[in-house]
Amino acid sequence: MTRLIAVLVLGLAACAPSGAAHEETSFSATARALDGDTMAVDFRLFGVDAFERGQLCERAGSCWQCGKAAQDLASRMLRDADAEIQLSTRSSYGRPVATVTVNGHDLGETMIRAGLAIPQLHFLKSNHARAARYSQALTEAQQSKTGAFAGRWIEPAQWRRGGRLSCER
Template sequence: MRLICLALLALAACDVAVSREPADPRASAIVARGRAIDGDTVSFDVRLHGADAYERKQLCATASGCWQCGKAAQDYASRLLKSGNATVRLTGSASYGRPVGTVEIGGRDLGEAMIAAGLAIPVTGYLKGRPEQARRYMAAYQAARAAKRGAHAGSFTEPAKWRRGERLACEAKPGRR
């Protein structure tokens, strides 16, 4: 009996030791441009995997005119991030020089929440190896569209097209129409 207890303790100690050190030390490393918030706090950008939100300066249109859907997307993401601890799982790919990953806050997928609010669109081409995530993102998109949430209350330019210079008529600068 004593030998069994010692063996179980030894196995438990090995398990703890193994869980403290990842098998591949690079698995826990993040390579990204960082910035200092203050002397002992840093921040870095992670692009959401499979979700493309409206850009900060992007406008969307309703019957009453343009509104700041990009700023609304930023504010919504900020509120969600402030609501709890975020878990970031990197996908191993990069976009616009930034790491890409999924972000969960309290078990809720940030990309899916942004899509459900009508403040992002799914990019399922990036989710080919994740059919369940692609299905959830498309279901969130269809629900937002049916309920006319966020940008679905009117018209919008897809974020990728907006980054390439495509604009709604109400976004045109005076004298350039």
């Protein structure tokens, strides 16, 4: 799963349309102050494991920065429009988990379709529609040899445990 930074502005209630019902949602997370009234919180994408920032993949006999490419794609999508962030009741690696939609596109599905992430279907058992979309995105990325699927790679979880391709050593 990829890390994202959600910027939480104190006083979000003031941004809600007047007369709109206001429901507070809370979660626990480690936060950083960007300035006096702006906080940043790390969370992980639900049902997705993206290549890690320092991770390398192999294609055409040499290593390339698939992890950096994953980070860059997420950054571009988040920079281009507001993100709708739907928090889950789950947590992963001590961080909240969320789905993120940008301009109507599921960020996790986009990352998988680009060959820069793999679905974590065991987390999606209760969301059959999302699991089907993520599986289809993976199949399309594999068939078109997009991103990491153009060559050799190891799962991000294995990479985090110290596994490396021969070109990384």
